[in-house]
Every structure is written in structure tokens, then in C-alpha cells.
Amino acid sequence: MLTMIRHHDDTYAYEPLTRRWSTPRLDYEQAPAHEKLDLHTRVAAASVRTAVITGLAAGILHHIPILNHANQVVVHLTLPGRQQPPPRSQWENSILRYRYAVLPDTDICLIGGNRVTTLARTFTDICTINGELEGLAFLEAALHMGHSKQEFQAYIDRNDHRWGMARAQKVLDQALYGIESVYETYARYIITTMLPALQVDPQAIIPIPSRWYYDGFSRRRVDLLIERFIIIEIDGRIKYQQSQDKLIEVLSDQMYREKHLIRHGYHVLRFAPWELRTLLIPTLTQTLGMLHCDHAPDVHQIPNLQAGHPSWDNRFAVA
Known part of the structure; x- marks a missing residue:
């Protein structure tokens, strides 16, 4: 993790972030965007007093996963009420960026003593600042953390006269429960956007014979089921960063x-998150061109992820 250091005069060794805070320059230059945004968010939390942290940085402080597809590293701030930001010349080249927006007190909360936009306001701001994809990834992550669509719908209904609410409503209407990763959201979004004719079903449930019990079955879920026979699985590094014995077990189970999926007639495509941007659509298009499925497998079940938390997520599911 990048470290914050009170401003240092050695400009060769340290990268100045604000007038008060710096960080080791070499570590900073080599860090990925998500680490820089995390650092900038911590700097903003330690620096600003009147301004309110919003957008993706507010999502980080709410402990909701974000996608940050565009590798943004700037922290957005909004002043309470109808206050105007300071002159642009004071902050336009900074890691902090002010927004010209109305921010009522009801849209502000405290997290660890830091002034942050509420979760619902953070969602609508992300939709406005960063676009529908980022808004959808954030919202589905919030739903997976236990929040409900009703929370966000109530906020939109109360503020439907404000600019940006139509986009937020569009995103809310698309959002699904039970999506376990922002990369699942991303994959589904780009497939439905770039190949809109395809049938895309997330979290399809497929029975797999048990490895341990005779005549037993386990209900396994797949990330995406395309056209009822192509399965897309998205695996991050953490799945394979295990002890040797655990890794052998993970790969054996996989x-x-x-x-058994192939035996049933399914075709499996497996991607790492960083491959989705460049490989997902070409690989899926090529696979669909090479394979033809006259009789799609019918052993899967498609859960309803629109209405509420799915039954397998017993932390939040309502009986």
C-alpha cells in the first residue's frame, strides 16, 4: 500500500500530493491506478474540512467495491449547500477536483469523521460523473453487500427533479441482486451493449454430481450463461493465490x-479480469461463429435476480 508522508522538501525522492502530503516517488510512479485512488482518497480525508468527498472516492470510504474502468485517480469534492468551489486555478492540476453541484445536508454523512456523500447520493453522482457502467458496478456491489433497490429508488423518487436522475433510474432498472463481483457486472454490461441480440443469464444454476457422495448433487452457479450453452467464468488472482495443497484442490474441483459441464453440452470460457477489456468480445464472437448448438442443454436453472436477494445468499434473503 502506498504511504502518506507529511510534505518533504526532497522533491526527487517524494511525490507531492498536496501542500501537506507527499508519498515516495518511485512507489507512486509504479503503482496501479486503484492504489493511487486509494491513496488520494486517504489524503483527501486527511486534508479537506468543509468539502464533501463524493464519487468513486466516496464509494471507497463506504467500503463498497468499485470498478474504476477508466483508471481514474482524481478525488471529486463537492461543497455543501450551494457554495461555489474555489477558483479553478487553485485545484485544476491537483489530485482533488471540485464539482459544481447542489449538495443538501441530507445527502451528507460521516464515515470515520470524514464528510462523505450518502450511499444513494454517491450512486447517483457516480452515474453522473463516471457513466452508467461505473454506476451499475457500484450499485450491484452495494446490493451484494446487503442494500436494497428500494433504498436507491426512494432517493431517486425524492429527487426526480434533479439533473442526472433519469440516468440513475435507467441504471437502477438494470441492476441485479446476487452479482458477486464488479467484473461480472462489467462482462455482462459489455456483452449486452456490444452484442445486444445475445441471451445473457447471470448466476445460472447447474447441478454437478458430488465428488464425495454417491448419487449426490451440488448446485453450482456460473458467472454468465450465454445463449444457454456458453459459460463464462471470471477468475481473479486471489482464487489461485493459495497454499500448494489448497491450490491443487481448487484446480481439481475446477x-x-x-x-461435467462439457458432458452436458456446455462450452466453458474462462477469463481473468484484466483480459475482459480486450479478449471477451472477440473470443465470444469467434466461439459463437465456430460452435452451433441445435439442442441447448436444459439442466440449468435461471434465478430471478430482479426482485431481491437470492436464496443462496442467506445473509440477506427473505423467506
């Missing part, structure tokens, strides 16, 4: 699962 091979056993795929063997």
Missing part, C-alpha cells in the same frame, strides 16, 4: 466441474 477440472471436475468443467468435465
